[in-house]
Amino acid sequence: MIYLELFLGFLRVGCFAFGGAYSAIPLIRDVVISSGWLTDDALTDMIAVSESTPGPIMINLATYVGSVKGGFLGSVVATFAVVLPSFVIILLVMVIFQRLMKNPYVEAVINGLIPCVIGIISAVGGYMMLRCCFATGADWAPDFKALFLTAFLALLMFGSKPLLRKKLSPIMLILISAVLGILFY
């Protein structure tokens, strides 16, 4: 029964995917390919589509695989399954959150985790900028067009407040970058 398989498969993804979609891709690959739902090539295409459409990548993948394998109902089941674990876990965390926060040991752990997570996030951002601007090979050849556009976008994002006295919203930046992409590529 495909619906049950989709549900269990994506429930597994939802339960064990830590740290966002990019670190979850190996897990998704394992679930999708071991179930024989898709070939490796088809999955790679799907990941590309999931990355270039709005929304969380994991949701996109679940909807996509579900739709291909089980039509509308399949996509609903797969999406529901991937969302369910985090929804339940966060609710549990919220309920015990207030009490836990007052514990000095928990406080100490969280005070260590905050800078760690910020470090991880800035590394992801830095890596993505590097990957766009330099060819990922042995020679690291710079892509000047991408470098120039990235520098321009960074200037807009970080410089808009001191220069224009008005902060550019992230959504505006996305729109501007899409227009730039259409103009320059």
Next chain:
Amino acid sequence: MKTTAAKTDKLIELLLTFAKIGFFTFGGGYAMLAIIENICVERKKWITPDEMARLTVVAESTPGPIAINCATFIGYRIAGLGGSVFATLGIVLPSFVIIFSVSRFLDNFLEIGIVASAFKGIRLAIGVLIFEAAVKMMRKIRRDAVSVAILVTSFLVMLAVDLFAWSFSSVSLMLVAAFVSLLFFFIRNRKRGGSCSE
């Protein structure tokens, strides 16, 4: 006392706000953090910057899409269980509709010229956005030596992991950071006179 109408308004506002966030999130949950920060902290003041930092930690250390974690958390904070359901529904809806249509009707979505070039541009912005979200959080953390050391080490380690494609999970890094922070907490307590032991 809140009336039912006010409560319904709040739920609809949550649904629409998170649908908007979901619609403009490209490239996964980290990029979404910048948008959530901008809308939920700066504009709507639903949560404080400090709560945002904690939310990020919770989202990072629990499984599942970061976006779902954030929506559930903020929805619950604003309007309880119903709020978490509506916020989560809101963030899922745009991707669901778009992906479902793409999978049904557009076989070669990425081969459409204008889509491909728009996305090339968006890719460049995503790195900038993620970095901006991190910088914003950096401004608000404590500036003691331990925090700064953890931040710099985590940054360097994760960058090396990405660049050289090492298989090292961010979860292990977080475990180390939690351990180090706890260790210094004990050391500080002891220095304070050792009278802390109950």
